[in-house]
Amino acid sequence: MLKYLWLSALVVVLDLASKHLISRSFELYERLEVIPGWFNLTLAHNSGAAFSFLANESGWQRWFFTLIALLVSAIIFLWIKRLQSHERWTAIALALVLGGALGNLWDRLSLGYVVDFIDIYYQSAGKIMHWPAFNIADSAISVGALILIIEALWHKDSTENNNTLEQKD
Numbered sequence: 001m002l003k004y005l006w007l008s009a010l011v012v013v014l015d016l017a018s019k020h021l022i023s024r025s026f027e028l029y030e031r032l033e034v035i036p037g038w039f040n041l042t043l044a045h046n047s048g049a050a051f052s053f054l055a056n057e058s059g060w061q062r063w064f065f066t067l068i069a070l071l072v073s074a075i076i077f078l079w080i081k082r083l084q085s086h087e088r089w090t091a092i093a094l095a096l097v098l099g100g101a102l103g104n105l106w107d108r109l110s111l112g113y114v115v116d117f118i119d120i121y122y123q124s125a126g127k128i129m130h131w132p133a134f135n136i137a138d139s140a141i142s143v144g145a146l147i148l149i150i151e152a153l154w155h156k157d158s159t160e161n162n163n164t165l166e167q168k169d
Contacts, residue, residue, distance in 0.1 A: 001080050001088075002080060004092055006095075007096060007099060011095075011100055012102050015099070015104075015135060015137040016106060018117070019117070019136075022043055022115065022117040023043065026043035026117070029042065038120065038121065039120055044116040044117065044133040045116070046113055046115075046133075047113040047114075076101070079094055080095065089147055089151045092147060093143075093145070093151060094148070096143055096144030096147070097140070097141050097148075099140050100140035100141035100144065101137070102137075103135070114137075115135060116138070117135060118133060119133050
Protein backbone atom coordinates (compact mmCIF):
# COMPACT_ATOMS: atom_id res chain seq x y z
CA MET A 1 0.00 0.00 0.00
CA LEU A 2 3.03 2.25 -0.32
CA LYS A 3 1.40 3.57 -3.49
CA TYR A 4 -0.53 6.00 -1.25
CA LEU A 5 2.64 7.76 -0.12
CA TRP A 6 2.09 10.20 -3.01
CA LEU A 7 -0.64 11.65 -0.79
CA SER A 8 1.89 12.19 2.02
CA ALA A 9 4.22 13.93 -0.43
CA LEU A 10 1.37 16.15 -1.67
CA VAL A 11 0.50 17.18 1.89
CA VAL A 12 4.15 18.04 2.61
CA VAL A 13 4.49 20.11 -0.58
CA LEU A 14 1.23 22.01 -0.04
CA ASP A 15 2.01 22.54 3.64
CA LEU A 16 5.56 23.81 3.17
CA ALA A 17 4.64 25.98 0.18
CA SER A 18 1.74 27.62 2.04
CA LYS A 19 3.88 28.22 5.14
CA HIS A 20 6.63 29.73 3.01
CA LEU A 21 4.17 32.03 1.23
CA ILE A 22 2.55 33.20 4.47
CA SER A 23 5.92 33.68 6.21
CA ARG A 24 7.17 35.84 3.33
CA SER A 25 3.95 37.86 3.11
CA PHE A 26 3.05 38.48 6.77
CA GLU A 27 4.67 39.89 9.87
CA LEU A 28 4.31 37.79 13.02
CA TYR A 29 0.67 37.97 14.25
CA GLU A 30 -0.39 40.11 11.29
CA ARG A 31 -3.96 39.30 10.24
CA LEU A 32 -5.80 39.36 6.97
CA GLU A 33 -9.55 39.00 7.28
CA VAL A 34 -10.70 36.55 4.60
CA ILE A 35 -14.29 35.83 5.68
CA PRO A 36 -15.50 38.39 8.23
CA GLY A 37 -16.57 36.78 11.48
CA TRP A 38 -15.16 33.37 10.53
CA PHE A 39 -11.72 33.15 8.93
CA ASN A 40 -8.43 35.06 8.98
CA LEU A 41 -4.94 34.38 7.76
CA THR A 42 -2.64 35.05 10.72
CA LEU A 43 1.07 34.24 10.95
CA ALA A 44 1.90 32.50 14.23
CA HIS A 45 4.88 30.48 15.46
CA ASN A 46 4.18 27.49 17.70
CA SER A 47 7.16 26.04 19.55
CA GLY A 48 4.90 23.62 21.41
CA ALA A 49 2.53 20.90 20.28
CA ALA A 50 -1.19 21.06 19.54
CA PHE A 51 -2.88 24.09 21.09
CA SER A 52 0.62 25.41 21.96
CA PHE A 53 1.03 22.71 24.61
CA LEU A 54 4.45 23.24 26.30
CA ALA A 55 5.21 26.23 24.06
CA ASN A 56 6.54 28.30 26.95
CA GLU A 57 9.17 25.78 28.03
CA SER A 58 12.92 26.39 27.73
CA GLY A 59 13.47 24.63 24.39
CA TRP A 60 13.67 20.96 25.32
CA GLN A 61 10.18 20.46 23.84
CA ARG A 62 11.55 21.06 20.32
CA TRP A 63 13.64 17.89 20.52
CA PHE A 64 10.99 15.97 22.43
CA PHE A 65 8.34 16.64 19.76
CA THR A 66 10.90 16.00 17.01
CA LEU A 67 11.63 12.56 18.48
CA ILE A 68 7.93 11.79 18.80
CA ALA A 69 7.30 12.85 15.18
CA LEU A 70 10.17 10.67 13.94
CA LEU A 71 8.95 7.63 15.88
CA VAL A 72 5.32 8.09 14.85
CA SER A 73 6.34 8.61 11.20
CA ALA A 74 8.37 5.39 11.20
CA ILE A 75 5.51 3.45 12.79
CA ILE A 76 3.00 4.86 10.29
CA PHE A 77 5.30 4.03 7.36
CA LEU A 78 5.62 0.42 8.54
CA TRP A 79 1.87 0.24 9.16
CA ILE A 80 1.13 1.43 5.61
CA LYS A 81 3.67 -1.04 4.24
CA ARG A 82 1.91 -3.95 5.98
CA LEU A 83 -1.63 -3.05 4.97
CA GLN A 84 -3.57 -5.35 2.71
CA SER A 85 -4.92 -4.13 -0.65
CA HIS A 86 -8.51 -3.98 0.67
CA GLU A 87 -7.48 -1.52 3.44
CA ARG A 88 -7.48 1.46 1.09
CA TRP A 89 -9.16 3.95 3.46
CA THR A 90 -6.75 3.09 6.24
CA ALA A 91 -3.84 3.68 3.85
CA ILE A 92 -5.28 7.04 2.77
CA ALA A 93 -5.82 8.10 6.38
CA LEU A 94 -2.33 7.06 7.45
CA ALA A 95 -0.79 8.79 4.42
CA LEU A 96 -2.53 12.03 5.43
CA VAL A 97 -1.30 11.73 9.01
CA LEU A 98 2.22 10.91 7.82
CA GLY A 99 2.29 13.89 5.45
CA GLY A 100 1.11 16.22 8.21
CA ALA A 101 3.63 14.86 10.70
CA LEU A 102 6.47 15.30 8.19
CA GLY A 103 5.40 18.85 7.28
CA ASN A 104 5.43 19.94 10.91
CA LEU A 105 8.62 17.97 11.58
CA TRP A 106 10.38 19.92 8.83
CA ASP A 107 9.38 23.21 10.48
CA ARG A 108 10.48 22.06 13.90
CA LEU A 109 13.87 20.89 12.64
CA SER A 110 14.60 23.84 10.35
CA LEU A 111 12.98 26.70 12.30
CA GLY A 112 12.59 25.49 15.88
CA TYR A 113 8.82 26.10 15.73
CA VAL A 114 5.83 25.24 13.55
CA VAL A 115 4.34 27.92 11.31
CA ASP A 116 0.57 28.25 11.76
CA PHE A 117 -1.65 30.61 9.79
CA ILE A 118 -5.24 29.41 9.52
CA ASP A 119 -7.33 31.32 12.07
CA ILE A 120 -10.91 30.11 12.42
CA TYR A 121 -13.13 32.04 14.80
CA TYR A 122 -16.70 32.87 15.66
CA GLN A 123 -17.93 36.36 16.40
CA SER A 124 -21.30 36.99 17.99
CA ALA A 125 -22.70 39.73 20.20
CA GLY A 126 -19.31 41.40 20.46
CA LYS A 127 -17.57 38.22 21.66
CA ILE A 128 -14.87 36.59 19.57
CA MET A 129 -13.97 32.94 20.12
CA HIS A 130 -10.85 31.73 18.27
CA TRP A 131 -9.80 28.19 17.55
CA PRO A 132 -6.00 27.96 17.93
CA ALA A 133 -4.23 28.77 14.65
CA PHE A 134 -3.25 25.75 12.56
CA ASN A 135 -1.85 24.83 9.13
CA ILE A 136 -2.33 22.39 6.25
CA ALA A 137 -0.28 19.70 8.01
CA ASP A 138 -2.54 19.93 11.07
CA SER A 139 -5.59 19.72 8.81
CA ALA A 140 -4.25 16.59 7.10
CA ILE A 141 -3.56 14.97 10.47
CA SER A 142 -7.09 15.79 11.65
CA VAL A 143 -8.76 14.51 8.49
CA GLY A 144 -6.62 11.36 8.57
CA ALA A 145 -7.48 10.74 12.22
CA LEU A 146 -11.18 11.22 11.48
CA ILE A 147 -11.01 8.72 8.62
CA LEU A 148 -9.23 6.23 10.91
CA ILE A 149 -11.97 6.60 13.52
CA ILE A 150 -14.74 6.16 10.96
CA GLU A 151 -12.93 3.22 9.40
CA ALA A 152 -12.40 1.58 12.81
CA LEU A 153 -16.08 1.95 13.67
CA TRP A 154 -17.22 0.70 10.29
CA HIS A 155 -14.72 -2.17 10.28
CA LYS A 156 -15.82 -3.18 13.78
CA ASP A 157 -19.43 -3.40 12.63
CA SER A 158 -18.53 -5.47 9.58
CA THR A 159 -16.36 -7.78 11.71
CA GLU A 160 -19.21 -8.25 14.20
CA ASN A 161 -21.61 -9.00 11.33
CA ASN A 162 -19.20 -11.56 9.87
CA ASN A 163 -18.76 -13.21 13.28
CA THR A 164 -22.53 -13.35 13.78
CA LEU A 165 -22.98 -14.94 10.35
CA GLU A 166 -20.25 -17.49 11.10
CA GLN A 167 -21.86 -18.41 14.43
CA LYS A 168 -25.22 -19.04 12.73
CA ASP A 169 -23.64 -21.55 10.30
